[in-house]
Amino acid sequence: MPTLAAFQSSAHMVREIVELAQPADEREWVPQGEQIWFRPLMLDRTTGTVANLLRVRRGGNLGRHIHNAPVFGYVIKGSWRYLEHDWVASQGSFVYEPPGEVHTLVVDAQGEHDEMITFFIVQGGLIKVDDDGKPVGYDNSLTKIALCERWYAQCGLGIDHVQRFVR
Numbered sequence: 375m376p377t378l379a380a381f382q383s384s385a386h387m388v389r390e391i392v393e394l395a396q397p398a399d400e401r402e403w404v405p406q407g408e409q410i411w412f413r414p415l416m417l418d419r420t421t422g423t424v425a426n427l428l429r430v431r432r433g434g435n436l437g438r439h440i441h442n443a444p445v446f447g448y449v450i451k452g453s454w455r456y457l458e459h460d461w462v463a464s465q466g467s468f469v470y471e472p473p474g475e476v477h478t479l480v481v482d483a484q485g486e487h488d489e490m491i492t493f494f495i496v497q498g499g500l501i502k503v504d505d506d507g508k509p510v511g512y513d514n515s516l517t518k519i520a521l522c523e524r525w526y527a528q529c530g531l532g533i534d535h536v537q538r539f540v541r
């Protein structure tokens with residue numbers, strides 16, 4: 375039986391990630407759309423899982439989409455809602471989105487904050503749909519990695535900067 379030390383030094387061990395979640399350098403936030411940014415924390419190539427902070431400023435609209443696996447969220451700042459539901463997720467809220475859920479995330483005008491920041495763990499893929507529910511695009515850990523590479527190359531952090539979050 376291998377010793378614990380041998381196991382821990384195995385080339386097959388996946389490296390841990392310890393990062394300041396809310397970065398001091400604004401360039402860490404990757405633009406995703408009008409008034410929308412994400413801050414990658416873990417991008418898993420094999421399971422498709424994405425752990426990230428999503429930041430949406432007032433007026434931002436993530437677009438209608440459907441998930442094929444669960445999503446978990448914790449609201450760090452501000453509030454947001456789905457056009458399809460009558461609840462509002464506010465600072466401190468936990469949100470569970472079951473697979474098959476179709477929704478459109480929006481951030482309304484706010485008093486104290488003009489933006490929301492939510493920690494999301496998104497499993498599997500996200501399928502963008504139109505008003506009739508027809509697929510018009512998709513998003514997953516690989517498209518997120520590609521977005522990060524493009525932005526980090528452009529902003530000066532370098533194309534390889536995303537590798538610290540890739541597993």
Ligand SMILES: [Fe+2]
Nearest residue numbers: 439441445477
């Ligand atoms: Fe979603």
